[in-house]
Structure formats: structure tokens, C-alpha cells
Amino acid sequence: MNNILKISFSFIITFFVGVILPSLINDSDYQSIELQKFSLLTSFKDFGFILINNSIALLVLFSSFIFGRWFLYIFYFINGFLIGLFLTKIQIKIFLLAILPHGVLEITTFFVIGLMIFLVKQGYKIKKRYFWLAYSGLIFSAFIESFITPIILKFFH
Numbered sequence: 640m641n642n643i644l645k646i647s648f649s650f651i652i653t654f655f656v657g658v659i660l661p662s663l664i665n666d667s668d669y670q671s672i673e674l675q676k677f678s679l680l681t682s683f684k685d686f687g688f689i690l691i692n693n694s695i696a697l698l699v700l701f702s703s704f705i706f707g708r709w710f711l712y713i714f715y716f717i718n719g720f721l722i723g724l725f726l727t728k729i730q731i732k733i734f735l736l737a738i739l740p741h742g743v744l745e746i747t748t749f750f751v752i753g754l755m756i757f758l759v760k761q762g763y764k765i766k767k768r769y770f771w772l773a774y775s776g777l778i779f780s781a782f783i784e785s786f787i788t789p790i791i792l793k794f795f796h
Contacts, residue, residue, distance in 0.1 A: 657719025706717035
């Protein structure tokens with residue numbers, strides 16, 4: 640159990656280093672991302688596109704079985720960096736309304752899946768249904784992003 644806490648903590652630290660790093664970069668010529676661009680989602684096509692992107696990210700995460708556990712850290716750092724870069728370009732209102740509702744579930748799901756991958760590589764037996772259960776978190780976060788977030792944005796905008 641102590642090993643699980645250590646690896647969970649190290650994943651989270653790696654992710655947050657990635658999130659914080661872009662704020663240290665002085666980028667004065669970026670454009671702010673507007674709330675209206677998020678309200679354009681609301682179709683099954685958007686849901687499919689988001690789910691495919693989440694699935695591709697999941698496959699990249701699974702490639703750590705081939706490339707080793709350090710690939711997990713690289714995955715979390717890069718994703719943290721991209722989220723941090725995005726956060727430097729948006730208003731807090733956009734973050735709270737458009738990103739937070741699905742982002743918490745999506746990021747947590749990727750952490751849980753990464754932890755399961757790490758445990759499998761350490762010799763633990765994890766039933767496939769737990770991976771499918773975690774994948775359902777990605778499906779649900781894509782649903783939230785595609786259908787719930789636009790409703791929230793229309794209500795508060």
C-alpha cells in the first residue's frame with residue numbers, strides 16, 4: 640500500500656509540475672480563448688471526436704507496457720504541461736464552466752488507469768473489468784464535455 644501511495648504522489652507531482660511550468664513562460668502575444676467557442680459543442684459527432692481523442696490518449700498510456708514505467712511520467716508531464724498552457728490562456732470563468740465539470744473526472748480516470756498499469760507491471764493482478772470500469776469514466780467525461788458543458792455555458796453565459 641505504501642508503494643501505491645508513493646507512485647500516486649509521484650504521478651500527481653509530475654502532472655502539476657507540467658501544469659505550473661507554462662505560467663512561468665512569458666508569452667505576451669497569445670489570444671485569450673473565449674467562452675463562446677466552448678458552447679459550439681453539442682452533437683454526437685463532438686462526443687465521438689472527444690471519445691476518440693480520449694481513447695488515443697489511453698492507448699498512448701498503455702504503450703508504457705512497451706516503453707516502461709517512465710513513459711507514464713512523460714505522459715503525465717506532457718498532459719499537465721498542455722493543461723497548464725491552456726490555463727494560462729483562459730479566464731477563470733471558462734475554467735469553472737467549461738473545463739472543470741469534465742476535466743476532474745477525465746484527469747482522475749487517467750491517473751487511476753496509470754496506477755493500474757503501474758501495478759500490473761509490478762506483478763499485481765488486476766481484473767480486466769476494472770480497466771473497463773475506468774474507461775467508462777472517459778466515456779462519461781466525453782458525454783459531460785459534449786452535452787452537459789454546453790448547457791452549463793448557455794445557462795451562465
